[in-house]
Amino acid sequence: MRLKIAVLAGDGIGPEVTHQATNILCAVAELGGHEFTFVEGLIGGIAITETGSPLPTATLDAALECDAVLLGAVGDNKFNALPPDKRPEAGLLQIRQALGGFANLRPSIAYTALSESSPLRPEVTKDVDILFVRELLGGLYFGAPRWWDRESNEAINTMRYTRDEVVRVARVAFELASNRRQKVTSVDKANVLEVSQLWRATVTEVAKEYPSVTLEHQLVDSMAMHIMNIPRNFDVVLTENLFGDILSDEAGVITGSLGMLPSATIGGAVNLYEPVHGSAPDIAGTGKANPLGAILTAAMVLRHSANLEQDARAVEAAVNKVLDAGYRTADIARGQQPGQTPVSTQEMGKLVH
Numbered sequence: 001m002r003l004k005i006a007v008l009a010g011d012g013i014g015p016e017v018t019h020q021a022t023n024i025l026c027a028v029a030e031l032g033g034h035e036f037t038f039v040e041g042l043i044g045g046i047a048i049t050e051t052g053s054p055l056p057t058a059t060l061d062a063a064l065e066c067d068a069v070l071l072g073a074v075g076d077n078k079f080n081a082l083p084p085d086k087r088p089e090a091g092l093l094q095i096r097q098a099l100g101g102f103a104n105l106r107p108s109i110a111y112t113a114l115s116e117s118s119p120l121r122p123e124v125t126k127d128v129d130i131l132f133v134r135e136l137l138g139g140l141y142f143g144a145p146r147w148w149d150r151e152s153n154e155a156i157n158t159m160r161y162t163r164d165e166v167v168r169v170a171r172v173a174f175e176l177a178s179n180r181r182q183k184v185t186s187v188d189k190a191n192v193l194e195v196s197q198l199w200r201a202t203v204t205e206v207a208k209e210y211p212s213v214t215l216e217h218q219l220v221d222s223m224a225m226h227i228m229n230i231p232r233n234f235d236v237v238l239t240e241n242l243f244g245d246i247l248s249d250e251a252g253v254i255t256g257s258l259g260m261l262p263s264a265t266i267g268g269a270v271n272l273y274e275p276v277h278g279s280a281p282d283i284a285g286t287g288k289a290n291p292l293g294a295i296l297t298a299a300m301v302l303r304h305s306a307n308l309e310q311d312a313r314a315v316e317a318a319v320n321k322v323l324d325a326g327y328r329t330a331d332i333a334r335g336q337q338p339g340q341t342p343v344s345t346q347e348m349g350k351l352v353h
């Protein structure tokens with residue numbers, strides 16, 4: 001198996017955690033006889049410092065020639081005085097747009113060893129393994145018209161979807177559910193919104209292509225409660241853009257730390273993989289960053305860009321094993337045995353190896 005990966009480590013803790021993720025990919029390549037090549041590129045604050053642009057053309061061109069993009073984090077307060085389209089974060093928005101992925105995947109997994117990191121009771125989170133599939137290019141965040149009229153003090157945003165946009169993201173959800181526990185929960189607000197009625201009718205239609213997968217519909221408000229009360233009931237959760245933004249963050253509470261959460265955006269020219277956390281400037285350079293979010297993101301690269309499901313599972317199992325053995329970075333140290341000190345970013349990466 002050959003895979004060319006663009007590595008855009010970015011700012012803050014981005015380079016530290018990304019380094020641990022690429023180490024894991026190298027180990028997988030070596031064990032399995034695969035040829036993974038890494039192409040490094042600048043993005044974010046570091047790219048502004050070195051080239052003046054948050055997403056240099058060279059980075060974008062290199063990314064478009066790769067099979068996958070692995071991104072660390074982007075953000076640097078030093079550039080706060082710049083206009084929004086020149087700041088580090090603009091680099092992230094631009095590359096997401098240029099790659100064009102429409103399905104954002106965010107797993108929410110309860111690690112038994114971390115049950116004390118979550119504010120939820122262990123009997124609630126036990127065995128939870130949810131995969132959010134969030135539509136990323138449509139809905140309220142992109143629909144027109146959109147404006148704020150400062151004279152009349154009126155503002156508008158539009159939640160808009162076409163049938164085709166719903167079909168393509170629904171198919172992603174059903175395909176993924178076929179390889180998991182065969183259940184899709186589609187989230188909408190069909191009792192109030194026409195756009196949700198279109199969403200529900202379309203998802204119901206797509207479900208007919210996947211007879212082995214069970215489809216259920218949930219209203220977004222009750223879903224917000226179910227995620228906290230009965231998260232074990234869900235397998236793949238399919239949502240439009242705004243609902244998914246909110247619910248996937250809520251479900252992050254199940255895992256317990258921002259440092260543990262991976263993500264992938266698929267369906268575009270090249271898949272984009274990034275841990276959910278940001279650049280965390282408060283801990284950058286201290287060795288405190290948890291690399292597991294980035295390492296689990298590398299597992300998603302193996303699963304969704306290399307079709308190496310077994311290797312992806314092996315990486316995830318290795319993470320579980322390290323947690324079960326009691327090793328913790330500072331962010332997940334709650335519940336650690338007395339007398340144990342947290343391990344560093346680098347130590348945690350080595351342990352997973």
Ligand code: ATP
Pocket residue numbers: 013017073074075076258259260277278279280281282283288289290291293331
């Ligand atoms: P950005 O502007 O890039 O989003 P941020 O300041 O919002 O940066 P986040 O990365 O979103 O930072 O993190 C918010 C908090 O969570 C920070 O205080 C950070 O210390 C903590 N945190 C985030 N990621 C990790 C990680 N991988 N390991 C440990 N702590 C983390």
Ligand code: MG
Pocket residue numbers: 278
């Ligand atoms: Mg942030």
